[in-house]
Amino acid sequence: MSHRSHDEHDETDEHDLGLSHDLPKIMARRGLLGLLGGVGAVAALSACGADDTTTPNGTTGQGRPPEDAPPGGMGGDSGVDVAEGEIPEETAGPYPGDGSNGPNVLTESGVVRSDLTSSFGTASGVAEGIPTTVRLRVYDLDGDEVTPLAGAAVYLWHCDREGRYSMYDDEVADENYLRGVQEADADGNLTFTTIFPACYAGRWPHMHFEVYASLAAATGAENKLRTSQLALPEGVCDDVYATEGYEQSVRNLSRLSLDSDNIFSDGYSLQLAKVTGSVEDGYTVTLNVPV
Template sequence: MERKNFLRSLIIGAASAPVFLDACKKDSSDSTASTETVSNTGSSSASNSCTVAPTETEGPFPTKAPASYVRSDITDGRSGYKTTVKITINSTSTCAALANTMVDIWHCDAEGNYSEYGGSGMQSTNYTSVHFLRGRQTTDANGVVTFTTIFPGWYSGRATHIHVHVYNSSGTSLKVTQIAFPEGTGSAVAIVNGYGKGLTGYTYNKSDNVFSDDSTGIEIATVTGSIAAGFELTKLINV
């Protein structure tokens, strides 16, 4: 997927200095932003169904060697607001949890950059030699994997999102999809506010070329928490 006008967005973002937290520490600030809790979450009706998750593109920045990054903490030194990601994998045929299923996730950092890529027109900052915000876990008996990461930033042309690739225990691909975030007043996206970059020029889900056709909100996760306490994202993905 092309990241149009990405260089322009970096220039705009540089004009306002974002304030980051250490990914593993809470913010002790008394500011309203740090204590404001999320007031809107994802679509519970979509999450409770056995509807198969939409198949989406891996994008232009998939993990190059996902089997090399079996880990639950994927922050890898990146600064940002701590976020716990809990994904449940279910079978659409039985609506039951799928144990021993491999789940890869990856997303951009607070500034909108991906590891393992860069130095080109699509991403000027060169992160080809590092591997932050990428990881693999195997689902437990309840079909659940848990990752510790940071809240993703945003870049021009895309809404805030996380990429997911699910494989069975033999390594056969079952689903490539993406996770969207709730938006609007009181949402985590609004509270994080682009890490100080703001949301001017932000592409909302309804205009995003991946999520715009998601009329039922099946791709939208539930997100709770605050900057001070950390955020928690939960998502059911049926494959």
């Protein structure tokens, strides 16, 4: 894969003035919520690009998920076992788009969004694939305490159906789809709408993410609290990759396993997401993110 930087844009263009330009508008809209109720509040919240998330499933025992709950999936009041510790630190890979290796999408106005399927700014590409909702819940682990990390920001990115990363691979170097930032609500929940990623040669199907203390801090990799990756279950991958457009992923997946993947081979209990849904209706990916 090549490393082509995203096109530079005129600094006078409003779409490229950065997150610092977006924040006053976002905060102003939130202030408006206090003046609105019912449908008006929902409409205002939608304008900010924030999505409601579902309540995690119930737990048993000492806050642990039920035995049939997949590791790492949202389970219980917190769904977090303190004994397992924080979600592992992982490499951001060669295509982070956070300024640590070439382009920095985090400085572009419009990056705070829940729907990642299309590019923003002057780019107009749309990523094709099986619709997928990603629901993350961020926690602060402090000793034996597990507290939702309200106001934290998560930057999520992953490859497209063809295994390409926007802003880097030649064919999509001018696009910035499948990248975006969301802010956690009071319970640490946040949601993205995207597509199911491909399995490209040498890597198990996955998504990358970085956790920041706040939206204001989510402007570059130097401010991140944690970088990690979530793994997608094999059975779901098999179903998705049997559909049109994912043909190359069938071959690539057949040559891999979670235990041989160079990221997940040292353990993935906290990173294997719970996935529900179907090819026809789309999928929902859920993961707890203790940091």
